[in-house]
Amino acid sequence: MTDQPVSSRSSLEQPSTSTGPLPSFDIHLRFLTDSYLSFFTERKRIEEVYVESLLKLHKKIRSIDAFLDDRTDLSTARSAWSEVRENVEREAQTRQAFLSTLNIDVVTPLATLKDTQERTRKRIKEDLKESGNAYNEYAEVALPRLKSRYLKKYAEVEEQKRAAAAPTSPAQSPTSPDYQGITNSRSPPNSNTRPVVTSPQPLRALDRRPSGSAPGGRNRSPSATTTAFSDLAQHGKKQLNQLRGFLEKSGTVKENFGGARETHALRTVRAKRELEEANKEYRKGVHWLETLRLRRVKTLESGYNSLLLFVEECSTVVKLALEKYTDNMTATTTTQTQLSSHAHALVSKISPEKDRSKLSGYISRSLASATPDPVLYENCHVGECCDLIFGFSLLDYATTKGLPDGEVPKVVKCCIDEIDKRGLEAEGIYRVSGRHAIVQSLQLEIEKDEEAFEFRPKEDIYAVASLLKLYLRELPEPVFKFSLQERIQHTEDFADHQSNNFLLLRGKMRRLPPVHQATLKYLVEHLARVAAHSEKNKMDPKNLAIVFGAVIFGEDQLPQGGDLLSVQTWKDSLMEDLIIHAHVLFSDDQNLHPLPPPPPGESAPHYPYGSRTTKVANIPSPINVSNSPSHSEDFTPRLPPRPANSIHPSARGPSSPTKERIELPPPLPQRPRGRQGNTTPPSPSVVSSVLETDDSLSYVDSEDLGHSAPTSPSVAPPSVGEDPSDSHQPSPRSKTGKAELQA
Structure with a gap:
């Protein structure tokens, strides 16, 4: 290697x-x-x-x-x-x-x-x-x-795995080849007898007694007094250190000397952590x-x-x-x-x-x-990876691939097309997590050869959704950078924004780089299609906003002058508004709403890659997310009564004894939006992070349950939880917000 x-x-x-x-x-x-x-x-x-x-x-x-x-x-x-x-x-x-x-x-x-x-x-x-x-x-x-x-x-991790899998014994067998090699190397050439170490006591006695303090009066022959350890002492400290190093390598020194400071499990965990850091570097x-x-x-x-x-x-x-x-x-x-x-x-x-x-x-x-040949990343599991996709920005991807304006990354397009094809009616889509091993396998497979990557027909649709969330979560720059303070201000001024067809919001989106604009449009229109099937998949715009709010807009930090006690009073409905009004925000007719100038004090953003505009080929027809004739102005789908086998987080099993669940905040008061009928106020993304269940409580391996994860949208999964990759690979953009909410 x-x-x-x-x-x-x-x-x-x-x-x-x-x-x-x-x-x-x-x-x-x-x-x-x-x-x-x-x-x-x-x-x-x-x-x-x-x-x-x-x-x-x-x-x-x-x-x-x-x-x-x-x-x-x-x-x-x-x-x-x-x-x-x-x-x-x-x-x-x-x-x-x-x-x-x-x-x-x-x-x-x-x-x-x-x-x-x-x-x-x-x-x-x-x-x-x-x-x-x-x-x-x-x-x-x-x-x-x-x-x-x-x-x-x-190599160290693999060695730790082999050492953990091999059976351990309290002492080295006298007949083992390693032991014989040591005794043969330490014994004099004219010795006819070979000492046998049967217990740790000779080592401790040798440790306590100086090498030259043999009791006088004993008349021992040279072959009887020259043992492996006395010969080691005569050769000096260097040979003793070599013997101890050999015993430590064989895994018995910590048992013989009784000074073990760590177990195989701790060494394995540390080695894996060092391997992960080395892999990242x-x-x-x-x-x-x-x-x-x-x-x-x-x-x-x-x-x-x-x-x-x-x-x-x-x-x-x-x-x-x-x-x-x-x-x-x-x-x-x-x-x-x-x-x-x-x-x-x-x-x-x-x-x-x-x-x-x-x-x-x-x-x-x-x-x-x-032109030099490209140097490929070599993964120890799948070999050379032709593409580095996860963890790198959209601008880097667009520049490396020569992505034209209006195109989205292939991983986003493949995941969304696959879910549109056979996952729109899957219950709990984007809320139910796919198996971590399957998601990781898909990630390595698409990075190995993005050009030839295609989903298999029977691929777990929840794993496909988790792969999309993982890609968006690991982006160094979010798709639509939008601070929490601005999102709260948008919610407060929603009536004004709706009256002018979201002029300010459309202007901010048009100032994004072309690849960010295309990705945001492709994703939000897809979420609108998912919300249109909420009667079957139980994912209305509010639930989708809970899942995708922090992923799309970036880290949720407390604004200046805010504290945790006032979190429940904040109202952030921006993600929900994007899903509900996707047909208005991404309309083809841009002449009706010209690009407004940047806000006072904010300079026009400069992006080193990509062009200044995004050319969109076509826009799907507006999606009616509410089919109820009595609530024609209410875009929030009305959910049916919860079934007995509901996947709602409240129907989960008992929580872990080592981790208490966070108490759910009381429902927020309704805010006027200028809509007709009774509407449910959207949940803010800050409060939504409290509603998400901890991965360690919700993730259940299908093998432990005795059956496999559901592969058909019509079969409900055995348990509900967030993406396991959320806990194993935390996003650097969400650490601060989650730490403050769990304090």
Whole structure:
């Protein structure tokens, strides 16, 4: 496992001067400097000394061009230039006024272009060197160290598992090969008898008695007095430490010396925790190396783009300069009209597009050869994972995958499509948790090969829902960052927001990055479809808001001036409003509600990836979440009477004796919303976190119950609980809120 594969970056660690954008940049700079500028500078000087110097210039430039043109294919600019150069030989006289025109319209623009492009080349060279050094250093030093630590911790965990599974004995068997090896190595060559250790007493006696304190008066033979432990004492402290290390490795030293400080279980737990930490660091290392690789690729692409712009600008400037040169030559001389007209006709054929296209083919091949191969994350269970999805932001995903505007991550699309297909009527969907082992297996499977991942037809629909919640929970940045104070303010001003079709809320959503907008729209419309089937799945908008509130909006922290005693008086209905009014919030007609300016004191957000707008292909028709004719304005579904085998948290078994349940808060008073009929006020997400059952109380393994978890939406699960991954993998965005509510 420690053998590292031969890296394919050897050609990049020592970049050759014949690869990358710099060689092409240099040759085109030489075109500009040694050919164009040199010619016109000399032309200006020769105009002063007239014909003789002009002929010398033609000879010099012709030799330079012959050397440069042999190294590359002639572009349209170079082809026209060769004809212009030949016209110099025929020029015999010029006028003094032409000298000033040559200086202003030709020499100055080329000199300016040269200075600009030399600075650009210097910047590109520094950026390439910096990005290459950073990538190579991290790939050769930092990442192998993280991977080695991860593999070492994994080997320690496996060793702990084997040690725990092997039967233990109080003392080493005298006949074991290890023991025989020790006694053979410690006994003298001429000894005929082999000492046998049958109990821990000789070790304790040896520990208490100095090595040289044998009682006088005994006449023992050398073979009888030289035991394994006396021989160990004679060889010094080094051999004794080796023996103790061997006994500790065999698992008997703690039993013989009676000083055991920890059991196999504690060592196993500590080893697993260290393995998990090493795994996280290794994953972060792989992601950072991928970031450095992408940065290097972007630097190379930027260099080639600058080269393309340079070639195009050079061709354009040369074209303009030569047009000025030929036009003024025609105007200022009568003897050179014929030659100048011919040169102008050739110059007009210069095509920057052709020059760019001719170089583009070479750049694509050079870029492909200079791009390093991606370094994949290697999981000890499933092997190489082509994609790192869980725990990384939506912007990173969209940039890595080249996700177009309006598209959502595949894991979100697959989970939602699967639940829409066969889970809309599953009772307790999103509230009943799938088995943790199944969810973890699905997570590794989709990260192994996202492109080929598909759900199996009989996959547990609750595990699919738990996988979606796990992905959203582990996002470093929530899908729709919305502080608790703003959500409470939205609830208080709900009537105003509803009267203007949620203008402020729509504006905040449109300021999100495109991938966040598309994911939020796709998810909320799906939750509206789930709520439309609440008569069968028992998940109305209020219940869905309890499950997804903190996941979508981020951490729930107490606002300034708030305390835990006032939690029950807060009203947060934003998530419920999103589900109920999804058809209004995600309407296609954006012209009726233009994007409002940012709030006072809040600058427009800047996102380094993605575009500023999201193009949505289509929006489903509005979903009527309430089919009751008597409550046409009430979007909250009315639940039927609770059945005997209800999955409501109150119907669960007795709570754990080590953990008391939190008392449910009293129901909140209703708030006016301007709706007709009796409406139930939505539960705030802060209070909803109190209603969620602890994972350790609600999670029941189906194998312990003697039957498997339900795989059909029509079969009710045996127990209700939150996602087991909630407890095993807590989100860093929800630790503060939960700790304050449980205080």
